[in-house]
Amino acid sequence: MKSKDTSANLAVEDKDTNGALLTFTTTKDSTGPVISDIEAVSVTKDSAAITWATDELATSQVQYGTGGSYNNFTVLDEDLETSHSVVMKALNPSTGYSYLVISKDSSGNESVSSIYLLTTLDDTSAAGEGSIDGEGEEAVVEEDTTAPTIFSVAAASVGDTSATITWLTNESSTSQVEYGTGTSYGSSTTIDIDLELSHTSALSGLTADTAYHYKVRSKDSSGNEAVSGDYTFTTLKESESEGVEEKAVEEEKKAGAFLSFVGSLFRRDSGASSDVKKASSEASEKAAMVEAKRVADIPIIGTSGPVLADISSTEATIAWTTTIPANSIVAFRPESQGDEPMEASFISAGDFNKFVEEHAVNLKGLYPNTVYEFQVKSMDSQGKVNASGINNFETLSEPTIFDVKASDITSDSAVITWKTNIPASSKVEYGSGAGYGKKAEDSKGLSFTTLHVSGLKGLESEKVYHYRVASTDLAGRVLTSGDMTFKTPPRPKIGEYSIAQLTPEKAVLKWKTNVECDSTVEYTPYRKKKLIKAEAMAQMKPELSLEHEMIIGGLEIGITYQIKIKSKDLHGNDAAMKIPDYTAKVDTTPLEISQVRARNALLAGNEEKIQTIISWQTSRPASSQIIYQAGVKKDPRSETKTPLDTNLTTNHVVVLTSLRPAAIYRFNVASVDGFNNSVTSEDYTLLTPQKKKGIIQVIAEGFEEKFGWVKNIRGGK
Known part of the structure; x- marks a missing residue:
């Protein structure tokens, strides 16, 4: 340490009063970011943007799903921010989604929010195609006519003359309680106009040792009001109210510890869900704290449970807390047995003899893709029992792989595609034999999807490859296809x-x-x-x-x-x-004509005209022309020439359509190459037919067959 006074005198000290060097030790950051201000914005029929804030720089990710299953993750945004915005895409219209947000600071401390709910718009709720990516116009939301849903109603901190009523709603709304000694109530609290998801309302001026009835009211921003059913509580006797405050503080600490306990059970990499379809009671830490203040002599089950965690197709774990040590029992059954009394058809699982305040029961042997009802129960060492309401959850589907295909196969690459019925990772093993030896997989094997695409590169041409696909689901189960093959085509030569x-x-x-x-x-x-x-x-x-x-x-x-x-x-x-x-050079070698052939036939539907096809070849590319006249005697004055075809080719074809039936014609073929070298064939004659002969028949005979009756006039053939 250094200090300098106004006269510039300097003092330096590096030891404490015991003569030891002065030191200090930095503390390791072990606290996760504090998440706040979570909100769903720009909700359309197929997308929604989730925004939130953290008290320190952190990453951004949203986990979401339907039906109590959180099988979907947005891509992790590793940029460290305090203001977060993540878009969930490819959602279904008119569908309710549960979601939570996840942020991790630079020290690796991760925080997971409570559960929140949103509902996408239906197909008719948007003008055009709504978008939250800046494309097209923003969706137009229809008028909200749905009242809030009220759940987890409880009386907490009940004293001799006061009580606190708590409840949760699925959307932000006002708070009010009606209460009295009968179902006509008669008294009510002042309306709390603050719009909240977690509600607390204090009742005062009550009479000791008296039973009270109450119901709660909540109204959303659109004026839709929900009213709960009737509930009761009994105030304490005056002698029982002592020490209530101290116990409430202790229970508040326990509720905070429970949040950490549930976090240890909540495994995002195994498809865990901390929600039950009906009971999203952990939606507010505030409500959990308030509920923990309830004091009674039976094992109260807090509003921070029961929580569903570590769900798979055949297993699920239920967690909850109680205010005093008690055992841990879960009664459950398939929802299809819902017409029978719970007591007549349930199966019980848990630890009947261990008394704890933090409970977790693993249910095994469940059916895949099945909705289960469940109820948690806890009994203390004195035989006093408490139970939760009946909630439900849905197990994951049994994973399967199907539609495995190899496509876009080139000489050095191929694309392998397949589908799974639940989100899973993507990997392809491939090689020249059934032992494979090579693999292609998604980054770190953490991209979970139901439609899988994997590209194989660096293949050899004209080779048979064996391959199989493998996918690992959120519960860690590995799915593998059978052996399949494809062959790469040759490279161009x-x-x-x-x-x-x-x-x-x-x-x-x-x-x-x-x-x-x-x-x-x-x-x-x-x-x-x-x-x-x-x-x-x-x-x-x-x-x-x-x-x-x-x-x-x-x-x-x-x-x-x-x-x-x-x-x-x-x-x-x-x-x-x-x-x-x-x-490039001028070709002066003589141009030669060969393979002169003729075919003719009467035109269809016309007995008076003939269609004649004359073909020949030249020794190099040249033009095409025919010179012809009727009769055997050559007379230059009566010769007819076809239009000159200037396209240079070695295979020549000219069609005559003006010849008469049963007539003799003399003709020559002529060609000129690109260097003005010209050649004219010797004279040929042909006799047109008398009977009708279709052009299809002529072509079928083929140009290669010799026209036997063509006479070489000069040669006498």
Whole structure:
């Protein structure tokens, strides 16, 4: 320590009065954040935003569900904030949801809130598609006409002349109590207009050792009022009221300890639910504290219980507290037996001989996906018994895996999908044999869902893979499918290819691939033996095919080009080949015609005209034209020419439709290539038929069959 006075005199001290060095020790943060101001906002038919505050920087997450099961979690927001907002999505319309919020500070101390309730809108309650993500207009909420639900009504801190009445509602509302010595009541407390979920109302001026009747009233912000049934309590005798206050303080401490006790039972990773459908009595810590002040000589069951925890398809744990040591009994039965008296059909479980104030009973052998009624009971060592009301819970479904599929299979990847009937994690084991050896799973195995998608990458082409899927549910049960297989397709390969000059500026490239692919050609000129990349050109066809044909243009005679051909399949796998350099040049070799063939038939529905198909081949791509005339004698003045087809090809087909039946015709075929090399065939004759012959029949005979009666006039054939 250092100190300096106004005259700049400095004093330094590093030891205490015993001569030991001065030290201090920091304390470890072991307290979780204090959660407050929890509210559901922007509620639509399929989403809701939950907001809350913490007294220190902490993470944000919401756990929620329906029917007493908390199987859903929002994605953990690890950003440390004091103001929290989390959106629950994919909710069902017109559905009640229970939820709680979870925040963890930087030291790892976690706090879990009480249970809260919300109800999503129905499909008709929103204008357009309501959204809380900023898309579209905000949902329009219909007028609230539903009164609050009142539950957990109790008389606490009963003295000789006073009592405190407590209750809970499922929505914020006012507080008032009517009371008197009969069911006509006659007295009432002043209305507390503060809108609360947890209600406390003090009664004073009562008469000692007197039985009182009372009922509670609560009205929500829309003016909807709920009124409870009739309840009773009896004030103490004057001699019994001494020490009440001291006992109440002690019970308040016990109620606080119970919150920690329930937290130890509440296991979020095993699908635990701290709610019962009817009894969400822990919705307010305040109410729990008030109830703990109740004083009597029987084991009072506090409003902070019973609590449902650690639920699975076949087990559930019930927890509660009592004001004095007592044993722990749970009576339960399937709800389907509800017509029978509870005493006649229930099953009892618990510890009959151990007397404690904090109780937990594990129920085993339950049926999956079943609603159970239950009641907790506690008896002290003097034989005095108390019991809770009848509540219920629903066990989880028995987990199953179904619809396992492999899809989007490429040469190096595949997508595995499957479904589970309850939220569970996702993992795929795969490999070249039934021993697998590799796995793909979600991050840390903590993403619980019913629709599972897992991508497999780095696979080998043309290989059979074995796989099976596994999912672990919130209760820790592992589900595994049977062995299944899929085969990866081959990667694209480029096979035989050819290139031919069409014109001085164009060439045609042809190639084949083993799988359907698109077509791309890249070509770059050399100038003075140097590759000029700045002049590179490319042609591309997106259509998928096994046989590829591309025409490249802009060639210069005498210039050599580097040429690459590329093909990519549907899944993005590609193949490329660099072919030998190609030099554009004028082709002066004679153009040749071969395989001249003709087929004809009478046109359907017309006996006077013939349809004739004439085909031939050329040694390189060239145009197509036919020169013909009626009769055997050649007369240039009567020749007819078909329109010139300038498309350059090696396989030529021309159709004549103006020939007459039973007539002789002379014809020649002619072609001109891209370098103006021309060729005309020798003379051919044909005889059109007299009888009707359908064009389908002509085609079926095939172009390959020789037209036997075509005469080669020059050759005498």
